[in-house]
Amino acid sequence: MTRWIAYGRRIVGMMAGLAMLGATSVAVADEVRVLNWKGWGTDEAWAVAEFEKQTGTKVVHDYITSFPETFTKLRTNPGYYDIVVLNAAFVEKAAREGLIQAVDPAMVANSADLYPDMRDTPQLNFDGKVWGIAWVWGGTSVTYDTEVFKTPPTSLDVLWDPAHADRVCWRDNAEDSVRFAALALGQNPDQPEDLDAIREKLRALKPQVKAFWKSGDEWLKLVAAKECDLSIVWTNNTEAAAVQDNLPVSFIVAKQGAVAFRDGLAMPTNPPNAKGAYAFMNYLISKEFYAGWVKIGGAPVSANSKAVEELPDSSLTRQVLTQPDAIKRLNFKGPLSDEERQTYLDLWQETKAYFAE
Numbered sequence: 001m002t003r004w005i006a007y008g009r010r011i012v013g014m015m016a017g018l019a020m021l022g023a024t025s026v027a028v029a030d031e032v033r034v035l036n037w038k039g040w041g042t043d044e045a046w047a048v049a050e051f052e053k054q055t056g057t058k059v060v061h062d063y064i065t066s067f068p069e070t071f072t073k074l075r076t077n078p079g080y081y082d083i084v085v086l087n088a089a090f091v092e093k094a095a096r097e098g099l100i101q102a103v104d105p106a107m108v109a110n111s112a113d114l115y116p117d118m119r120d121t122p123q124l125n126f127d128g129k130v131w132g133i134a135w136v137w138g139g140t141s142v143t144y145d146t147e148v149f150k151t152p153p154t155s156l157d158v159l160w161d162p163a164h165a166d167r168v169c170w171r172d173n174a175e176d177s178v179r180f181a182a183l184a185l186g187q188n189p190d191q192p193e194d195l196d197a198i199r200e201k202l203r204a205l206k207p208q209v210k211a212f213w214k215s216g217d218e219w220l221k222l223v224a225a226k227e228c229d230l231s232i233v234w235t236n237n238t239e240a241a242a243v244q245d246n247l248p249v250s251f252i253v254a255k256q257g258a259v260a261f262r263d264g265l266a267m268p269t270n271p272p273n274a275k276g277a278y279a280f281m282n283y284l285i286s287k288e289f290y291a292g293w294v295k296i297g298g299a300p301v302s303a304n305s306k307a308v309e310e311l312p313d314s315s316l317t318r319q320v321l322t323q324p325d326a327i328k329r330l331n332f333k334g335p336l337s338d339e340e341r342q343t344y345l346d347l348w349q350e351t352k353a354y355f356a357e
Helices: 002-029 045-055 067-076 088-096 109-113 156-160 174-184 195-203 216-224 235-244 274-284 287-296 305-309 316-321 338-356
Strands: 031-037 058-064 083-087 133-145 168-171 209-213 230-234 249-252 258-268 330-332
Touching: 031 067, 031 274, 045 058, 045 274, 045 287, 058 067, 067 083, 067 088, 083 088, 083 274, 088 258, 109 274, 109 305, 133 156, 133 235, 156 174, 156 230, 168 174, 168 216, 174 195, 174 258, 174 338, 195 338, 209 216, 216 230, 216 235, 230 235, 235 249, 235 316, 249 316, 258 274, 274 287, 287 305
Parallel strands: 031 058, 031 083, 168 209, 168 230, 258 330
Antiparallel strands: 083 258, 133 230, 133 249, 133 258
8 A cells, every 4th residue: 555655646746747847838838039130129128018918928039240140040059949030032041951941821910911022022932832921121222411411312323422522421331332332333233243343333432431330329320420411321220310319311212222121030940939939920010019119210111011001101211212113213132142242242341441541
C-alpha cells in the first residue's frame, strides 16, 4: 500500500510539473516578438499598450540598424521571432534563404482593405504564395524650406543649381545617392546604364553640399539650425518636422521622380506564436493604428486605402505624395545584388573622397 501511495504521489508530482510546463508554454505563446527598426511604428508605446489591452498578448521588440543586420539576426536566431518588418525589395531574398515562411492573408482580415497594387506586388507575391502583408510605403524626395522657396521647386535640377550652393543637406547613403543621380540624368534608378555619368553628376554636387546626414535626428538638427534650404530626406520625416517641430518645410515629387519604398510584415520560419503574429499584423494595418501614428506625426503612407482616405486635409502626405500624378512618378526600390550594392558603395566612397580633397 505504501508503495502505491508513493507511486501516486510521483504521478501527482509529474502532473504538477507538466502543468507548470504548460503554463510556461502559454506564457511564451502570449508574447509576440518583433524585429524592426527602433521607432518605426510597431513599438509606439500607445499602440503596444492598446494591442496588449485588446488581446492580452505582450509585444517584445528587438531592433536592427540595417537590413544586413536583419538577415544576420534571422539566420542566427531561427524560431525566435514572430514578425519581421522587411523592405519589400528584400522579401524574395529572405524567402529563398528559408528565413521567412509564406503567410495566409485570410488570417489578416484588414488585408481586404489594402490597395491592390500594394497587396499584390510581385515583391510580396511569388511562387504562388504570399510572403508578406503590405504595411506602409513612403518616399525619399526633395524637401525644401518654405521660407526660402515661396514657390515649390519642380525639378531635381534645383539640387545642382549654383544659386543654392552650400545649402543642400544630402543623405550619406550610397544607394540613394546613385538612384537620385540616375533620376536626374533620366536613367533607370534600379538599373542605371551609365555609372560614369552618375559619377560625374555626383561630383558636381561638391559645391552644393552643406552637410551629410545619416540619421533622421541629424537631419532634423540641421534643418532646425537653418543649415539646409534643400535636402534629400524621407517624406515622413519632413511631415514630422512640420507637424511636431513646426518647421517651415515641405517636399515635392520632382518631375524626374522620387525614390519610394514598400515595407511588408513577414513571418520568420517556425515562429513561436503564429496566431499572435497574425493578430498583431492585423492591428498594424488597421486604420485605427494608422490614425494614431498620423496623430503623433511622422507616419509614412499606409497600404490600407481606408486609412489613407481618413488623412486630414492638412497632411503633406495627402497633399503631395498620394496624388495620382505624383504616384506615377514614384520609383519603388527593386532588389540589388550584392555585387550591385558593392559597386554603389564603392562609387559613393570615391565621391566622398573627392569632396574631401
